[in-house]
Amino acid sequence: xxxxxxxxxxxxxxxxxxxxxxxxxxxxxxxxxxxxxxxxxxxxxxxxxxxxxxxxxxxxxxxxxxxxxxxxxxxxxxxxxxxxxxxxxxxxxxxxxxxxxxxxxxxxxxxxxxxxxxxxxxxxxxxxxxxxxxxxxxxxxxxxxxxxxxxxxxxxxxxxx
Numbered sequence: 001x002x003x004x005x006x007x008x009x010x011x012x013x014x015x016x017x018x019x020x021x022x023x024x025x026x027x028x029x030x031x032x033x034x035x036x037x038x039x040x041x042x043x044x045x046x047x048x049x050x051x052x053x054x055x056x057x058x059x060x061x062x063x064x065x066x067x068x069x070x071x072x073x074x075x076x077x078x079x080x081x082x083x084x085x086x087x088x089x090x091x092x093x094x095x096x097x098x099x100x101x102x103x104x105x106x107x108x109x110x111x112x113x114x115x116x117x118x119x120x121x122x123x124x125x126x127x128x129x130x131x132x133x134x135x136x137x138x139x140x141x142x143x144x145x146x147x148x149x150x151x152x153x154x155x156x157x158x159x160x161x
Contacts, residue, residue, distance in 0.1 A: 030071075030099040030109040038068055038108070039095040047085055049074040054088065054110065056096060070098055072110040073123065083123050092116050 026032075040058035054070040072078070078085050088094065094115055098108035113121040 026099075026109055029102060031102055032099045032109075034100050035111065036098050036100050036108050037095060038070075038098060039093070040068065041093050042088060042090050043067075045088055045090055047072075047075045047078070049076055052078065052085070054096070056094075066106060069107050070096055070110050071107065078123070081123065084121065087115055087119070087121055088113065 038058050040056040044055035046053045052072040056068045058066050094113050096113045097111040101107035
């Protein structure tokens with residue numbers, strides 16, 4: 001009986017661990033080789049753990065409005081990386097560059113945002129944060145220059161769909 005319970009617990013742990021890793025993998029869930037450019041009005045900001053989400057209303061070429069969900073890192077990670085996400089405000093019209101979901105049509109992962117005053121909000125990401133800590137440095141993900149002065153992110157770029 002004890003052996004059966006132990007074996008069942010091990011199988012459950014292994015299966016649960018695999019699905020959890022897949023669930024949290026940005027690379028598995030989003031296509032970083034593609035870049036969506038979405039311009040719309042922020043209707044909701046949910047900066048929390050375990051994932052943050054920006055809800056964006058995007059007007060389509062035919063005049064209809066499509067709601068997009070932009071996933072992002074958790075609030076604690078953004079704070080540690082000094083990303084000034086507080087610059088995003090409900091009601092603002094922003095342009096967000098994001099990696100599209102591999103599964104859902106209206107879901108994407110945040111890369112950068114052009115704010116109403118034309119500053120660019122970036123997330124340097126965990127790798128840059130980890131490398132800076134290893135070197136005893138700080139990562140400053142302050143808003144960048146106006147969008148007209150910056151280059152587009154690498155990868156194939158496409159407009160909203």
